[in-house]
Amino acid sequence: MLAPVADDMKSVDAVIRARLDSEVVLIRTIGEYIVSAGGKRMRPALLLMIARALGYQGAHHHLLAAVVEFIHTSTLLHDDVVDESDLRRGRSTANAVFGNAASVLVGDYLYSRAFEMMVEANSMRIMEIMSGATTVIAEGEVLQLLNVRDPEVSEARYLQVVRYKTGKLFEASAQVGAVLAGATPEQEAAAAAYGRHIGTAFQLIDDVLDYSGDAGALGKNVGDDLREGKPTLPLIRVMEVGTPAQRDLVRSAIETGEGDFEAVAAAIHATDALDHARRCALAEAGTAREALAAYPISDFSKSLLEFCAFAVDRDR
Numbered sequence: 001m002l003a004p005v006a007d008d009m010k011s012v013d014a015v016i017r018a019r020l021d022s023e024v025v026l027i028r029t030i031g032e033y034i035v036s037a038g039g040k041r042m043r044p045a046l047l048l049m050i051a052r053a054l055g056y057q058g059a060h061h062h063l064l065a066a067v068v069e070f071i072h073t074s075t076l077l078h079d080d081v082v083d084e085s086d087l088r089r090g091r092s093t094a095n096a097v098f099g100n101a102a103s104v105l106v107g108d109y110l111y112s113r114a115f116e117m118m119v120e121a122n123s124m125r126i127m128e129i130m131s132g133a134t135t136v137i138a139e140g141e142v143l144q145l146l147n148v149r150d151p152e153v154s155e156a157r158y159l160q161v162v163r164y165k166t167g168k169l170f171e172a173s174a175q176v177g178a179v180l181a182g183a184t185p186e187q188e189a190a191a192a193a194y195g196r197h198i199g200t201a202f203q204l205i206d207d208v209l210d211y212s213g214d215a216g217a218l219g220k221n222v223g224d225d226l227r228e229g230k231p232t233l234p235l236i237r238v239m240e241v242g243t244p245a246q247r248d249l250v251r252s253a254i255e256t257g258e259g260d261f262e263a264v265a266a267a268i269h270a271t272d273a274l275d276h277a278r279r280c281a282l283a284e285a286g287t288a289r290e291a292l293a294a295y296p297i298s299d300f301s302k303s304l305l306e307f308c309a310f311a312v313d314r315d316r
Contacts, residue, residue: 001306004299005048008062012044015066019113030094030106034073037091042202043068043173046307050177050191053300060121061180067130068173070114075137075169077107082145083228125179133172140164149229151251155236162203163196170199190294194304197291201284201311207232208277209315211268226264229257233280235264237273246271281312 002009013035020031044065051061077094079085081103086096095103111134118130143161147153174195178188210225211234225232231239231254238250246267253259268274285308295301 001303001310002045004303005045005052008048008052008065009041009045011062012041012048012065012069015062016069019066019070019117022109026098026102027106027109030098030102031110033094033097034077037088041069042307043072043169046170046195046198046304047173047177047180049300049304049307050174050194051181053295053298053304054178054181054183054187056177056181058180061177063117064121064126064176064180065173067114067117068169068176070110070117071130071134071137072169074107074110074114075141077103077110079141081107082141083224085224121180123179126176129172129175129179133168136164136168140166140168144230147231149255149257151231151239151254153231153236155233155240158231158233158236159200162200166203167196167199170202171195174198187294190291194288194291197284197288198307198311201281201288201308204233204277204281204284205312205314207234208274208281210234211265212274226253226259226261227257229254233277234268234273237276238267238271241273242267242271278312285309285312 016035017032020028020035022028022031047065047068048061076088080088080093081095081100085093087093093103094106115131118127140161140163143157144165147157147161171192172195174191175188178191183191207225210232226235235250235254239247242250249259249263249267253261253264288311289305289308292301292304295304
């Protein structure tokens, strides 16, 4: 799927490592720890593929793809501290290894470095997109915090969090790729829609995997969202269609974060909760696919189509 931008991704990794260089040893240490953990790098890949699909041949795509990854990584560092997580991508989180204070401060450094790098592209439109995205992402984090331990969260309220917290950076990544390539207004809007919907699909499948995957494959603790009292889509669905006993079980688990995970998982599997979440993800991916009609056919646009399938068919 990423073959058309494989060389570009190597260049992005080189930019990431170079721009993580700092006289402060702890920043370099944590930065290298994060980079070596790997990850899918889906957001920078999306920026590259959109730009290339529109024929971009300039010099700023690697820099801006690295910017997107820095912003994403910063949000992960902060998330793990807020959520008190100790496992990500199959390894101990940075906060588990280096402590909360170091993780928060290095996350702040990555945000600052990202905006410093962004200026080099000399595009007010790109600055506008990325600064707006970071604001929306922060709003999503706060909205999610308000939803914690609340079993009355509706599907609409939850999807708002997903679009803010996850979908927005996918949207901005795709949109920046389009702007960089001198897209028409129609193509820029299509890129934004594609990113927004593919990012939402991606998160909804994460919700499914939290109750159907295993920790080894996912690189995180299965059931973490439940233990953190987060009402994700499968739980919300059980609250809507489950029996009174199933709803009471899920309500207690969300309110306390200490429910019987096996019993909650059984309730999820006994209803259509996972199928419902998958259907929602498929609908989002389908909308993303439709947005690509504004793009010429190429190896890059074909990869973007494959992205739609990957977002919903993956197991990690």
